[in-house]
Amino acid sequence: MKSTEAITYASIAVIAVSLLFIGTELTGFATGNDTAIVNVTITGAAEINFTTDVLDFGTGAVTPGQTAILNSEGTNTSWSGNATTGELILENIGNTNLTLQLMTDLSPADFLGGASPTFQAKVANNTGNIGACNGTNVFTSYANINTTLQSACGTIFGYESASDEIKIDFSMNISDDAEGTKQVTITAVGTYGG
Amino acid sequence: MEDKKKVTILVVIALILAITAITLTNINSEISTKNPNQLSPTGAVVGIVIEPSEVEDKLAGPPQ
Numbered sequence: 023m024k025s026t027e028a029i030t031y032a033s034i035a036v037i038a039v040s041l042l043f044i045g046t047e048l049t050g051f052a053t054g055n056d057t058a059i060v061n062v063t064i065t066g067a068a069e070i071n072f073t074t075d076v077l078d079f080g081t082g083a084v085t086p087g088q089t090a091i092l093n094s095e096g097t098n099t100s101w102s103g104n105a106t107t108g109e110l111i112l113e114n115i116g117n118t119n120l121t122l123q124l125m126t127d128l129s130p131a132d133f134l135g136g137a138s139p140t141f142q143a144k145v146a147n148n149t150g151n152i153g154a155c156n157g158t159n160v161f162t163s164y165a166n167i168n169t170t171l172q173s174a175c176g177t178i179f180g181y182e183s184a185s186d187e188i189k190i191d192f193s194m195n196i197s198d199d200a201e202g203t204k205q206v207t208i209t210a211v212g213t214y215g216g
Numbered sequence: 217m218e219d220k221k222k223v224t225i226l227v228v229i230a231l232i233l234a235i236t237a238i239t240l241t242n243i244n245s246e247i248s249t250k251n252p253n254q255l256s257p258t259g260a261v262v263g264i265v266i267e268p269s270e271v272e273d274k275l276a277g278p279p280q
Contacts, residue, residue: 026223033223033230040233043241068253072260079264086269102267110260120255134266192262198269205263212255 068118068214070179074111077192080104084198089138093164093193101196109189111148112210114181120212122179123171124161124190127207130168136200141192143167143208145174148187154180155188164193171211179212 077094082103084090090101098105114120126133130141145161147154157177161167180186190208 026219029223030226033226036230036234037226040230040237043237044233068255070255070258072258075260077260077262079262081265081267083267084269086271092264110262112258112260134264190260194264196264196266201266201268203263203265205261208260208262209257210259211257213251213253214255215253 066116066118066214068116068120068212069114070120070122070210070212071113071115072110072210073113073187074109077106077108077110079106079194084196084200086198088198090196090198091193092196094191097193109191110208112188112190114154114179114186114212116214117181118214119181120175120179120214121157121173121177122155122175122188123211123213124167124174125171125209125211126167126169127209128169130166130194133206134194134196134200134204135202136197138195138197139200140195141167141206142194144191144193145188146191147185148189151185151187154185156180161190164191167208174210 079092079094080103082090082098082101085100085102088100091097091099092101092106094106094109096105096107112122124143124145126141130139133139133141142164143161144164145155145159155175155178157175158173159175160172161174175188179188
C-alpha cells in the first residue's frame with residue numbers, strides 16, 4: 023500500500039470518528055398533511071424567601087455577675103433591655119416541595135463574644151401554616167445553630183399557599199463581659215427534587 | 217501531484233474535525249461539584265447591641 027493511500031484511509035477514519043463524537047443527524051423535507059399535538063408544560067419553579075428578614079433584639083446590658091438569657095419569645099433574664107417578641111419568617115414561594123437547611127455565618131463566640139456564649143434556633147410552622155415543615159428538624163426545640171448546614175425540614179418544606187411558611191425563633195446566652203454591636207447572618211438553603 | 221493535493225485537503229479536514237470533537241467532548245465532560253437542584257442560599261439577619269455591664273462596687277458599704 024502506498025503511503026498516500028494509507029494517509030487517505032487514516033483521514034477518512036478520523037473524519038468518521040470525529041463525526042460520531044460531534045453528532046450527526048439526518049434531515050429532510052416533510053411532505054403531506056399530518057395531525058399534531060400541542061403540549062403545555064408548566065415548569066417547576068423553586069424559590070424561598072425571608073418575608074421577615076431582620077430580627078433585632080435591641081439594646082441592653084447584662085446584669086453584672088450574671089449571664090443574660092434572651093430569646094425572641096419574650097425571655098430577657100438578667101438583661102436591662104426590653105423583651106423581644108418576633109421571629110424570622112421564611113416562605114417557600116415556588117411551586118415545588120423542598121427540603122431546607124440552615125446555618126449561620128459566625129460561631130457564637132464570633133457573633134456574641136464574651137465567656138461561653140450560646141446561640142440557638144427553633145424552627146416551627148408559622149401560625150396557620152400547619153404541615154409546612156416535615157421530616158428531620160434539628161431545631162424542633164432550641165438547638166445550637168452554627169456555621170455548618172443543619173436540616174430544618176428534612177423531608178418537605180411545602181409550597182401550597184396555606185402551608186408554606188415557617189418561623190425561626192432564636193435564643194442566646196450572653197456573659198457580662200460581652201459588649202458591642204453584634205450581627206449574624208442566617209442562611210437558608212433549599213433543595214428540590216431529591 | 218493532483219492526488220497529493222486531495223490527500224492534503226482530506227488530512228486538513230480530518231484534523232479540524234478531530235480537534236472539534238475533542239474540544240466538545242472536553243466541554244461536556246466537566247463534572248459539577250454543586251448539587252444542580254440546590255437553590256441559591258437566601259439570608260436574614262439577627263442583631264443585638266450589648267452595652268457594657270455596670271461595674272460592681274464591692275468596696276461600697278451599706279447605706280448609713
